[in-house]
Amino acid sequence: MIGEVLETARAHAPLLLVTTPLLAAAFVLLAPISRLNWAIGVAAMAWSAWLVLDATARLLLAGASAGAGASPLALEGIGHAGAAVLACAGLAVMVAAGANLRDFGSRERPLALALGLCVCSGWQGAMVAQDLLGVFLACETAWLASVGLAALGGERGALNGAMRMISAGAASAAMFLLGAALLMRGTGVVRMSELPLAQIEAPISSAVGVALIIVSLAAKAGLAPFHAWLPAVAGRTSAFAALTLACVGVVGALAVMARFAAYAIPAPALGESVTNVLTALGVAGVAIGSLQAIGAANVRRLAVYAGAAQGGCVLLALGLGSPAGFAASLLQLGALAAAGIAVLGGVAASGCKLNLDGLDGLGRRAPVSGAAMLVGALSLMGAPLTLGFLGRWRAIEAAVGVDLWWSAGAIIAASLAAAIYAGRLIERLYFRRSATPTPIQHDPWRISIFPVLICGALVLALGVEPSMLLRVAQAASHQIAGDAP
Amino acid sequence: MMSLDPALLAKVAIAASMALVVLSVVTLLTASNAGKRLAGAAVVMLGAALAVSALRAPQIFVSAAVAVALAYAALGALILIRLQEAYGDTELPAIDAVDDDAEGSGRAP
Numbered sequence: 001m002i003g004e005v006l007e008t009a010r011a012h013a014p015l016l017l018v019t020t021p022l023l024a025a026a027f028v029l030l031a032p033i034s035r036l037n038w039a040i041g042v043a044a045m046a047w048s049a050w051l052v053l054d055a056t057a058r059l060l061l062a063g064a065s066a067g068a069g070a071s072p073l074a075l076e077g078i079g080h081a082g083a084a085v086l087a088c089a090g091l092a093v094m095v096a097a098g099a100n101l102r103d104f105g106s107r108e109r110p111l112a113l114a115l116g117l118c119v120c121s122g123w124q125g126a127m128v129a130q131d132l133l134g135v136f137l138a139c140e141t142a143w144l145a146s147v148g149l150a151a152l153g154g155e156r157g158a159l160n161g162a163m164r165m166i167s168a169g170a171a172s173a174a175m176f177l178l179g180a181a182l183l184m185r186g187t188g189v190v191r192m193s194e195l196p197l198a199q200i201e202a203p204i205s206s207a208v209g210v211a212l213i214i215v216s217l218a219a220k221a222g223l224a225p226f227h228a229w230l231p232a233v234a235g236r237t238s239a240f241a242a243l244t245l246a247c248v249g250v251v252g253a254l255a256v257m258a259r260f261a262a263y264a265i266p267a268p269a270l271g272e273s274v275t276n277v278l279t280a281l282g283v284a285g286v287a288i289g290s291l292q293a294i295g296a297a298n299v300r301r302l303a304v305y306a307g308a309a310q311g312g313c314v315l316l317a318l319g320l321g322s323p324a325g326f327a328a329s330l331l332q333l334g335a336l337a338a339a340g341i342a343v344l345g346g347v348a349a350s351g352c353k354l355n356l357d358g359l360d361g362l363g364r365r366a367p368v369s370g371a372a373m374l375v376g377a378l379s380l381m382g383a384p385l386t387l388g389f390l391g392r393w394r395a396i397e398a399a400v401g402v403d404l405w406w407s408a409g410a411i412i413a414a415s416l417a418a419a420i421y422a423g424r425l426i427e428r429l430y431f432r433r434s435a436t437p438t439p440i441q442h443d444p445w446r447i448s449i450f451p452v453l454i455c456g457a458l459v460l461a462l463g464v465e466p467s468m469l470l471r472v473a474q475a476a477s478h479q480i481a482g483d484a485p
Numbered sequence: 486m487m488s489l490d491p492a493l494l495a496k497v498a499i500a501a502s503m504a505l506v507v508l509s510v511v512t513l514l515t516a517s518n519a520g521k522r523l524a525g526a527a528v529v530m531l532g533a534a535l536a537v538s539a540l541r542a543p544q545i546f547v548s549a550a551v552a553v554a555l556a557y558a559a560l561g562a563l564i565l566i567r568l569q570e571a572y573g574d575t576e577l578p579a580i581d582a583v584d585d586d587a588e589g590s591g592r593a594p
Contacts (some may be wrong), residue, residue: 133549140553144560151564156571157584159564163522163577166561167513170526173557174506174533177550181540190543236584298588 010058013051014073014128017083018138020044020051021090021121025114034109038098041113045091045120052087056080060475073128076193078262081330081476082255083127089247089337090120092345092451096243099448100348103238104153112152116244118145123252127259131190132180132213139176139256143169143220146241146249153238161233168229172219179212187267192259196266207273210264214257214277221253222304223281223311224288231292234304239348242300247340250307251333254314258329262477265321279319279407285312286410290417298354302421303343306380310336313414316407317395324398326477331469332391334462335379338455339388342376343425345452359425360434368449370429372456377422379459382415386463394473498539505532519568519575523561530554 009016024044028037052075060080075083097116101109122142129135147169151162184190186206187198200206215226222230230250234242261278265271289308296302310332317329350369352358363370379388392415399408462469509532513525534550565575572580 133543133546137549137553140556144556147560147564151567155587157587159568159571160577160580160584162564163519163561163568166526166557166564167522170529170554170557171510171513173550173553174510174529177533177537177546178503178506181537181542181546184542185540235588 009051010054013055014071014075016051017048017075017087017128018073018121018125020048021117021124025117025121028110028114028117031110034101034106035098037110037113038094038101041094041097041117042091044117045087045094048120048124049084049087049091052080052084056084056472061471072130072134073125074130075128077476078255078259078326078330079127081472082252082259082333083124084472085330085334085337086120086123086127086248086252086255089251089341090124092341092455093240093243093247094120095451096341096345096348096448097240100238100240100243103240108152112149112238112240115145115149115152116240118142119149119244119248119252123248123255126252126256130193132183132192133190135192135256135260136173136176136180139217139220139253140169140173142249142252143172146245149241149244150233150237152241155236157236158233158238158241161229161236164229164232168219168226172216172226175212175216175219179209179216182206182209182212185209192263195263195270198267200267200269203269206270210270210274211277213260214274214281217253217257217260218281218285218315221250221257221311222308223254223285223315224292224308225284227289227304227308230304230308231296231301234300235298235354239344243341243344243348246300246304246307246344247337250304250311251337251340254311254336255333258314258318258326258333261318262326271321275319275321278315282312282315282319283410285309285315286414286417287312290414290421293421294417296421297356299347299356299359299425300344300354302356302425303340303347306418306421307336307340309414309417310339310380313392313395313411316410317398320395320398320402320404320407322398322402323474323477324394324401327470327473328391328394328398330473330476331387331394331466334469335387335391335459338459339376339379341455342372342379342452342459345448345455346370346373346376349448349452356424356428357434359428360432361429362434363429365434368453372449372452373429374426375456375459377425379463381418381422384463385460387459387466387469388463390463390466390469495539495541499536502532502536502539506536517577519565519577519580522577523558523565526561527554527558530557 021044024040027040104112119142122138125138126135147165182205186202189198219226264274293305314329314332317325346369350366379386382388382392396408509525509529516522534547537546
């Protein structure tokens with residue numbers, strides 16, 4: 001009986017990845033007890049994570065993925081690996097929510113949890129949707145839920161950030177729609193998997209369409225120079241919203257870009273435009289994100305600017321257009337999600353002030369949170385034996401492999417800049433004493449520390465023994481980008 | 486009666502809807518009042534729906550654009566009301582100044 005249920009669930013894994021968090025969101029709004037709500041949310045994301053990791057072991061690593069066929073939802077290639085990263089990040093965020101929901105009033109908590117689940121469902125939906133309309137609707141569902149979550153709780157300044165998200169989101173949605181319409185007019189295809197074999201009748205309008213879609217997703221990923229909404233929200237919203245936006249929202253939008261690029265780059269007459277747009281955005285992201293992270297005075301803003309710089313590195317790797325570049329970008333996505341949870345989760349778990357001086361001596365006052373933040377910061381700067389190093393190293397190798405030395409140089413420059421801002425974080429944590437130490441507000445059950453610790457441990461463990469992760473990244477990139485020119 | 490070339494009409498429709506999108510994006514990104522930005526958000530989505538229709542994309546895309554536009558307008562209106570309640574103002578430079586002051590003095594408003 002249980003075996004039959006599991007087999008049915010496995011057969012419908014893409015659909016369940018979208019519907020499970022949505023159903024859980026509905027239950028959360030109905031259930032009256034906060035702890036029960038949290039347990040429902042954690043169970044839904046744990047089920048999603050199990051489904052996608054099981055599919056990874058059975059299909060992706062075995063090379064048995066049969067493709068989407070005519071199905072509107074499917075797990076394949078880059079989307080499969082992206083969904084795995086998102087489901088695991090969503091689970092970690094949902095576990096930490098057990099303590100982070102304290103920022104909300106008792107009436108707001110179920111709504112915040114439900115919106116968080118909708119964000120996870122939306123981005124996971126964008127990973128499995130096969131046509132452009134499905135991707136658009138999934139992205140917009142996630143984005144609108146993110147806006148609602150950002151506006152709840154936190155300081156009143158979060159409302160200002162949420163209004164900026166409305167502006168950026170509407171412009172981004174319009175660009176996506178225009179891009180999709182131009183692409184369909186030029187190529188005649190709606191399903192992304194048909195793009196590589198499409199007869200392109202209007203190459204210029206198709207290329208403009210692809211560029212508009214990529215820029216639209218860059219705005220949702222908070223990549224420089226389209227990231228005006230991100231620091232405004234991250235600095236003033238609740239801890240749960242900041243963690244969800246930075247570790248699920250930003251990573252989700254970057255993963256959708258990777259997936260779209262994997263279909264568009266092999267398309268004749270489109271590949272060069274896609275790589276040019278990705279590379280230009282990547283360079284801008286690295287330069288602007290790194291400079292702003294160096295100047296940041298708020299730890300959450302520092303983390304999101306650092307994320308924008310890391311996102312730039314992901315785009316630089318994608319812009320190489322080779323399977324090795326796609327594999328490197330997937331590794332960097334995983335590293336970005338884990339480092340984000342370690343740093344932002346560590347801040348939330350310790351309950352310290354958000355100004356950088358609130359971190360002074362935190363490594364001694366809250367040793368576990370401090371250690372997780374240390375590992376996250378080391379991964380952000382790409383220190384050896386961390387997941388961040390692995391992603392950077394692979395990206396540099398891939399760049400050198402296609403003779404794009406300047407791209408490798410930009411990734412190294414991002415690491416050097418990261419050494420400055422992440423080094424400042426580490427210096428504050430361990431080499432300074434606070435003049436006015438604030439009491440550490442531990443949650444009574446220490447729930448928020450578990451995902452932070454696990455992510456910190458994963459950053460180190462996967463940095464030391466990356467063979468499984470490398471196999472997944474290579475299998476995912478070869479399924480779609482294996483025939484890229 | 487003079488008949489108009491359908492191909493020319495289609496091009497004019499595409500150009501007009503694109504112009505609407507561009508103008509409303511400019512409004513969306515530069516208006517100093519939150520209400521004007523919200524109106525810009527609604528108009529940019531309307532322009533996108535018109536452009537999608539003019540580009541002969543499947544009608545389901547137009548329906549999706551209208552649905553998403555309504556969602557943005559509804560959520561934006563809620564946030565606008567809460568902004569007015571929280572700050573007593575919807576002028577974004579004034580709201581930014583209040584937020585910056587609160588952040589500078591290290592207290593939550």
